[in-house]
Structures are given as C-alpha cells and as structure tokens.
Amino acid sequence: MFEYTVCNQADTELFYKQCSALEKRFPGMIVNDILKDVNGSIIQQYTHDRGRIIVKNDTQVDALYVTSDFDLLPYFKQD
Numbered sequence: 302m303f304e305y306t307v308c309n310q311a312d313t314e315l316f317y318k319q320c321s322a323l324e325k326r327f328p329g330m331i332v333n334d335i336l337k338d339v340n341g342s343i344i345q346q347y348t349h350d351r352g353r354i355i356v357k358n359d360t361q362v363d364a365l366y367v368t369s370d371f372d373l374l375p376y377f378k379q380d
Contacts, residue, residue, distance in 0.1 A: 303372050307356075308365040313343065316358035316365055320345050323354060323367075326376050330354070 307319055324332065324347075331348040338344070341360040346353060352370025359366070367373065 303369045305367045305373065306364060307367060310363050310365070311342075311358050311360045312365050313358060316343055316345075316356060319356050319365065319367065323347065323356065327354075
C-alpha cells in the first residue's frame with residue numbers, strides 16, 4: 302500500500318482539486334460516490350486496473366492524504 306500526504310491539514314477545496322488531478326491522469330477508472338462521514342471527513346474511492354485509489358480529507362486526523370494499491374508518483378512526474 303502506498304500513502305501520500307497531500308496536506309498536513311484537512312482542506313475541502315484541495316480535496317476536490319486532488320480528485321480532479323487523479324481523474325485527469327487516470328481516465329477510464331471507475332469513480333465511486335463520495336462518502337461523507339458524520340465528523341465532516343470526505344472520502345473518494347476510485348477503482349483502476351492496477352488497484353484502488355482513495356483520497357481522504359480527514360477532519361479527525363486533520364490531514365488530506367491519498368492511499369493507493371500502486372505507486373502514483375510515476376504518473377505525476379513532469380514531462
């Protein structure tokens with residue numbers, strides 16, 4: 302499992318920007334419904350051929366992070 306801290310505090314606007322960036326880099330992956338927790342956390346899960354990608358804006362931990370079944374960094378390197 303790969304984990305990436307996007308921001309060291311929860312940030313709803315940045316959460317949606319991160320989701321948009323993933324959707325642009327991985328066209329064709331399955332986008333599941335956004336889940337909203339009672340504590341204000343927001344979770345977006347994707348299903349890709351290589352595995353799952355989860356973006357979580359966690360208000361309890363106060364962080365925005367991404368977990369993935371495969372390494373995402375090669376897909377975000379500058380061309």
